[in-house]
Amino acid sequence: MASQLFPQALHMIPINQVKSFNPVKNLGFSAFLSRGPSPLTASKVSVSGTHLKFHFGSDLGCFARRDFIVRAESNPEAEANENGVEEPETKAEAEVEAGEGGEDEVEEEKPKEPYKPRVKLGDIMGILNKRAIEASDKERPTPDLRAGDIVEIKLEVPENKRRLSVYKGIVISKQNAGIHTTIRIRRIIAGIGVEIVFPVYSPNIKEIKVVKHRKVRRARLYYLRDKLPRLSTFK
Amino acid sequence: MIQPQTHLNVADNSGARELMCIRVIGASNRRYAHIGDVIVAVIKEAVPNTPLERSEVIRAVIVRTSKELKRDNGMIIRYDDNAAVVIDQEGNPKGTRIFGAIARELRQLNFTKIVSLAPEVL
Numbered sequence: 643m644a645s646q647l648f649p650q651a652l653h654m655i656p657i658n659q660v661k662s663f664n665p666v667k668n669l670g671f672s673a674f675l676s677r678g679p680s681p682l683t684a685s686k687v688s689v690s691g692t693h694l695k696f697h698f699g700s701d702l703g704c705f706a707r708r709d710f711i712v713r714a715e716s717n718p719e720a721e722a723n724e725n726g727v728e729e730p731e732t733k734a735e736a737e738v739e740a741g742e743g744g745e746d747e748v749e750e751e752k753p754k755e756p757y758k759p760r761v762k763l764g765d766i767m768g769i770l771n772k773r774a775i776e777a778s779d780k781e782r783p784t785p786d787l788r789a790g791d792i793v794e795i796k797l798e799v800p801e802n803k804r805r806l807s808v809y810k811g812i813v814i815s816k817q818n819a820g821i822h823t824t825i826r827i828r829r830i831i832a833g834i835g836v837e838i839v840f841p842v843y844s845p846n847i848k849e850i851k852v853v854k855h856r857k858v859r860r861a862r863l864y865y866l867r868d869k870l871p872r873l874s875t876f877k
Numbered sequence: 878m879i880q881p882q883t884h885l886n887v888a889d890n891s892g893a894r895e896l897m898c899i900r901v902i903g904a905s906n907r908r909y910a911h912i913g914d915v916i917v918a919v920i921k922e923a924v925p926n927t928p929l930e931r932s933e934v935i936r937a938v939i940v941r942t943s944k945e946l947k948r949d950n951g952m953i954i955r956y957d958d959n960a961a962v963v964i965d966q967e968g969n970p971k972g973t974r975i976f977g978a979i980a981r982e983l984r985q986l987n988f989t990k991i992v993s994l995a996p997e998v999l
């Protein structure tokens with residue numbers, strides 16, 4: 643992971659070589675800044691941040707020199723726990739570079755890589771859910787639903803291929819769970835109260851339309867079960 | 878989740894008004910009946926001057942439960958009451974009309990007559 647090597651290694655370069663810095667690498671610096679650079683690196687970081695010129699100079703070849711490798715190994719100790727993962731990587735990379743002994747092309751290619759923001763384990767489900775919702779929204783846009791909306795849902799049923807089943811009712815609750823966000827519709831059908839839970843982003847649902855809205859002061863309208871059937875009747 | 882001693886409404890015009898489940902048909906020691914299961918029930922209340930009378934033991938099929946019915950597409954259906962339709966030994970309804978919405982699952986369980994008489998199929 644040279645892209646991780648370089649932000650750490652770069653701060654060790656003497657100032658006259660800072661100019662040759664890759665603007666893309668500056669992203670690494672800004673991330674570095676957010677982590678709080680040590681006083682050792684602070685001044686150099688600010689200088690290089692202003693430079694936006696892109697040079698593949700032979701200056702970059704200096705990375706292969708052994709001097710900087712020595713500094714790379716000494717500096718991680720000075721840095722107060724920037725990133726525990728990066729330190730062993732730095733050392734391993736440093737050894738590899740020393741072994742290669744000054745291959746300029748390798749170092750010149752690596753600065754080209756854009757710095758990718760790290761995806762943390764805790765974010766993955768959120769990202770996957772967002773992607774799935776976007777994919778479903780492309781096929782069929784879903785309106786904003788809240789408790790108290792009177793909606794009409796058109797559902798495709800495998801048996802009834804010609805006609806879409808229509809379900810009308812009041813939304814009595816909405817459970818947010820990413821792609822499995824569900825709404826509960828209540829209605830009096832043929833004299834009997836019926837509650838149906840629909841997954842909002844299901845591909846079977848061909849249309850959701852908000853017909854009306856009733857002012858409610860609650861997120862879950864379970865009290866409608868005990869009230870008069872008149873309040874759950876929708877024509 | 879209908880079990881023995883459960884009182885159910887009757888969803889047809891067979892003459893019974895209220896049933897009490899006394900047995901769930903299926904495996905021995907079967908605990909609960911859901912929508913589409915056949916039960917043995919006793920008539921607790923009946924409409925006067927009809928063929929069915931109080932304390933008669935008959936078979937019925939569950940058509941509405943307060944316990945949710947889950948479908949593979951993620952839909953969940955829940956009724957406000959528990960109800961059954963009185964049937965004979967073959968599975969044909971004794972009444973001529975059905976009241977209330979019926980779930981589609983009954984068609985797969987060969988209660989096609991009930992589904993066709995239903996005012997609304999969910």
